Amino acid sequence: MECVTCGATFRGLRLCHSNPTHDTSHNRxxxxxxxxxxxxxxSHSFLKKLENVPLRNPLTRRPPHRRPSYxxxxxxxxxxxxxxxxxxxxxxxxxxxxxxxxxxxCFAAFSGTDRKKRGKSDKRVLEMQSALSRTFATxxxxxxxxxxxVHISLHILSQDGSILATCVNAATLALVDAGVPMSxxxxxxxxxxYTNPDESGEPLLDMSSAEEMDLPGITLATVGRSDxxxxxxxxxxVRLERLEGMLAVGIDGCGKIRQLLDGVIRExxxxxxxxxxx
Amino acid sequence: xxxxxxSQQTGTPLSPAELSYLHTSxxxxxxxxxxxxxxxxxxxxxxxxxxxxxxxxxxxxxxxxGGECVVGVKAEVERNSxxxxxxxxxxxxxVEVSGQRDDDAFLGMTVAExxxxxxxxxxxxxxxxxxxxxxxxxxxxxxxxPLSHPATLLTLTTYLALRNTFLPKLISEVVEDPVFDDDWDxxxxxxxxGKIPPPITLLVVNVGENIFFDPTREELSAGDVxxxxxxxxxxxxxxxxxxxGSGGVGRAVxxxxxxxxxxVAEEVFSNLNSVGEGD
Numbered sequence: 001m002e003c004v005t006c007g008a009t010f011r012g013l014r015l016c017h018s019n020p021t022h023d024t025s026h027n028r029x030x031x032x033x034x035x036x037x038x039x040x041x042x043s044h045s046f047l048k049k050l051e052n053v054p055l056r057n058p059l060t061r062r063p064p065h066r067r068p069s070y071x072x073x074x075x076x077x078x079x080x081x082x083x084x085x086x087x088x089x090x091x092x093x094x095x096x097x098x099x100x101x102x103x104x105x106c107f108a109a110f111s112g113t114d115r116k117k118r119g120k121s122d123k124r125v126l127e128m129q130s131a132l133s134r135t136f137a138t139x140x141x142x143x144x145x146x147x148x149x150v151h152i153s154l155h156i157l158s159q160d161g162s163i164l165a166t167c168v169n170a171a172t173l174a175l176v177d178a179g180v181p182m183s184x185x186x187x188x189x190x191x192x193x194y195t196n197p198d199e200s201g202e203p204l205l206d207m208s209s210a211e212e213m214d215l216p217g218i219t220l221a222t223v224g225r226s227d228x229x230x231x232x233x234x235x236x237x238v239r240l241e242r243l244e245g246m247l248a249v250g251i252d253g254c255g256k257i258r259q260l261l262d263g264v265i266r267e268x269x270x271x272x273x274x275x276x277x278x
Numbered sequence: 279x280x281x282x283x284x285s286q287q288t289g290t291p292l293s294p295a296e297l298s299y300l301h302t303s304x305x306x307x308x309x310x311x312x313x314x315x316x317x318x319x320x321x322x323x324x325x326x327x328x329x330x331x332x333x334x335x336x337x338x339x340x341x342x343x344g345g346e347c348v349v350g351v352k353a354e355v356e357r358n359s360x361x362x363x364x365x366x367x368x369x370x371x372x373v374e375v376s377g378q379r380d381d382d383a384f385l386g387m388t389v390a391e392x393x394x395x396x397x398x399x400x401x402x403x404x405x406x407x408x409x410x411x412x413x414x415x416x417x418x419x420x421x422x423x424p425l426s427h428p429a430t431l432l433t434l435t436t437y438l439a440l441r442n443t444f445l446p447k448l449i450s451e452v453v454e455d456p457v458f459d460d461d462w463d464x465x466x467x468x469x470x471x472g473k474i475p476p477p478i479t480l481l482v483v484n485v486g487e488n489i490f491f492d493p494t495r496e497e498l499s500a501g502d503v504x505x506x507x508x509x510x511x512x513x514x515x516x517x518x519x520x521x522x523g524s525g526g527v528g529r530a531v532x533x534x535x536x537x538x539x540x541x542v543a544e545e546v547f548s549n550l551n552s553v554g555e556g557d
Contacts, residue, residue, distance in 0.1 A: 081422065109350070110350030
């Protein structure tokens, strides 16, 4: 898929609700970090004597908080589930004016190249959690559910750059599915500043982890079709004259992801409606 | 909404009258299960293997009642240490339950104990020359705990991940530092076909004279005794009681449980082994 203004492309992007095995219209990433792409992920559901089981679709049987969303940006894979609005689990999350948004980010120990366990008090995890909860607290219509809590839990299964952006997209998808009222989609992507040998200086959309290591880049999230930025993260030095172009590419990229999310959600909604779940 | 429930101990959803009705229908010959399954029939589930590119082996399983589990296996080269307890700690198992602060030690123990079956030959395959060995980390992530007991979900997913675990091929001599073949296609499976496969644990609930596999939460609460049966290949390698319930279990029933477990496990193994081949 191509970005409107600059022709920059995303890596293989795969978004789905609940169950990736039911989604066939995805692009597999063309290059794997560790394994050749000749090992596709496969699925198979096994069922003894299918005709005897009173079959209700597993998706409809799940209570709302147990329907996770799954997003892949290249080799970054995130599963997100939303629980809420619920009664606050901690007294600190109780606000008589509006609902509070709490976020749990969990890096699986096997997600990186080397096995590494990240604790709950890891600085990077805490920063991501607060950035995500602030972003969604402004977009969700929290005043509709006072004295309650919306809990977003994110599991990062595989890391390959743009982790925060992937988390935002996964959370949006899960929040929509959970029926939490929100003003519009929040979509995010990353942009890197890159100097070509011929000095054209065109920004790169959607950084992989190798690019993240070498190039300065930003993560940005926009709300809906407006070009309003609701999350912007810049952790490295970027030349000021580059920033404008990077933001423009990023906003376009977010718009593109919004279209993709919208397509996935509508398709899923139609499917659910046909099954009679709505 | 109540917080997520991890097991049936957190209270049954049934009234005494419902419980008694369920108990009666389960003691009939032939028994009637609430979801009209046969005693040895499993609930439908979705399984996929080889899902994560940064691991040596991985699997994901989703149960109809909402349970979801992801297992990633990673291997690292480690130097043999003189002080170590021996090869037993070459395989490390971690269980992480989403939304819970502490690791559930019991769950990890169930899987770990059954994994290190003596004489399975796994540890010999982890040896790399004289001074090094593979250290295998099995990380089990329980994204959403199932309503019934999670032991079966964990072990089935772990089995699937381990069956799909590959280790790079060693090309150096025994006395040298280990050097590996770059080609992933030449990697060797941790559990080759024909060798003893990793074990699984099945839950069996006993009601009167009847036994049921893959019990739901309601059946667990109505059962007399819940048994966790570990099966490796065609043999039962461990039986333990998980819950006392309302009475003990007879010798004859245990014998039947073991006999039928082997038959059911064979079918489960063949189904699990076909994951990744079909579709």
